[in-house]
Amino acid sequence: MELTRKTILITGASSGLGRALAVELSKRDNALVVTARREPLLRELEREVLANGSRCLVGAADATDTEASRGVVQEAVTRFGTLDVAIINAGGSSAQRMGTISAEEVLATMRTNFDTLVNFLCPLIDHMRERGGTIAYTGSPAGTFGLPKSGPYSAAKAAGRVLLDSCRIELAHTPIRFVALYPGFTYTEGLDTDEVPVKSLIIEKERAVREMLWAIERGRAHHMFPRRIRWPIALGRVVGEPVRRAILGLVDRPARGASRR
Numbered sequence: 732m733e734l735t736r737k738t739i740l741i742t743g744a745s746s747g748l749g750r751a752l753a754v755e756l757s758k759r760d761n762a763l764v765v766t767a768r769r770e771p772l773l774r775e776l777e778r779e780v781l782a783n784g785s786r787c788l789v790g791a792a793d794a795t796d797t798e799a800s801r802g803v804v805q806e807a808v809t810r811f812g813t814l815d816v817a818i819i820n821a822g823g824s825s826a827q828r829m830g831t832i833s834a835e836e837v838l839a840t841m842r843t844n845f846d847t848l849v850n851f852l853c854p855l856i857d858h859m860r861e862r863g864g865t866i867a868y869t870g871s872p873a874g875t876f877g878l879p880k881s882g883p884y885s886a887a888k889a890a891g892r893v894l895l896d897s898c899r900i901e902l903a904h905t906p907i908r909f910v911a912l913y914p915g916f917t918y919t920e921g922l923d924t925d926e927v928p929v930k931s932l933i934i935e936k937e938r939a940v941r942e943m944l945w946a947i948e949r950g951r952a953h954h955m956f957p958r959r960i961r962w963p964i965a966l967g968r969v970v971g972e973p974v975r976r977a978i979l980g981l982v983d984r985p986a987r988g989a990s991r992r
């Protein structure tokens with residue numbers, strides 16, 4: 732599937748990866764539906780999309796709001812007739828250590844990263860069940876297993892990944908493709924570079940966009956990038972939880988000491 736002359740919904744489009752995806756897709760004669768909470772940023776994006784020759788619908792909404800999210804999908808269908816592709820991308824988190832944060836803070840991270848997926852996923856499945864389409868989701872390598880300083884974020888991204896795994900099985904008889912994307916550290920407004928242990932691991936937004944669009948066009952069930960983060964994640968998976976816990980515990984030791992003081 733080529734991402735040209737398609738109707739494409741992007742959540743989390745006001746900044747970072749979502750915005751960069753929208754700008755790139757606007758150069759390919761698409762109809763874009765862009766959503767996030769910050770409407771002025773979406774209006775700026777709309778001007779850029781129109782200047783690049785694509786059509787644009789702005790649907791400002793809080794993606795943790797089930798009704799509002801459903802409304803954006805409905806408005807998109809009313810305006811453009813159909814949705815071919817959706818990139819459910821809203822999310823993010825700052826560093827959080829269990830033991831230092833409240834239940835409310837944990838649940839807020841869950842809402843930002845899981846509820847924002849579910850609220851678009853369900854109406855999109857309803858819309859695409861008969862006519863087909865691609866639903867892509869921006870997960871994270873952090874959702875492969877629990878990482879220090881990222882417990883709530885890891886848990887939320889793991890929940891999203893697992894939910895999509897179920898969709899692929901249960902909706903295999905439908906023409907919907909589910910693409911899970913796992914970008915490594917990427918320079919965006921949402922990335923706190925101070926929290927990245929190895930700065931050389933961070934990639935540029937343009938690179939991430941190329942990888943994401945490549946995977947969506949091919950309907951890849953899973954795509955983790957850049958390549959150099961795949962082997963530590965794969966190794967972490969196969970060694971099992973006790974070994975993983977020991978290794979990550981060594982990495983976390985200085986921070987654990989600091990948080991005790």
Ligand SMILES: NC(=O)c1ccc[n+]([C@@H]2O[C@H](COP(=O)([O-])OP(=O)(O)OC[C@H]3O[C@@H](n4cnc5c(N)ncnc54)[C@H](OP(=O)(O)O)[C@@H]3O)[C@@H](O)[C@H]2O)c1
Nearest residue numbers: 743745746747748767768769794821822823916917919921
């Ligand atoms: N950058 C990385 O290193 C990295 C790595 C792996 C995965 N990711 C994932 O990539 C996605 C995009 O992140 P980013 O790095 O591009 O960060 P970003 O620049 O902070 O973008 C996050 C986007 O999500 C939107 N958003 C957040 N909460 C929302 C809500 N309640 N309702 C509607 N929209 C909401 C924000 O828009 P408003 O504030 O305007 O609502 C913004 O457009 C996230 O899911 C993140 O977890 C990022």
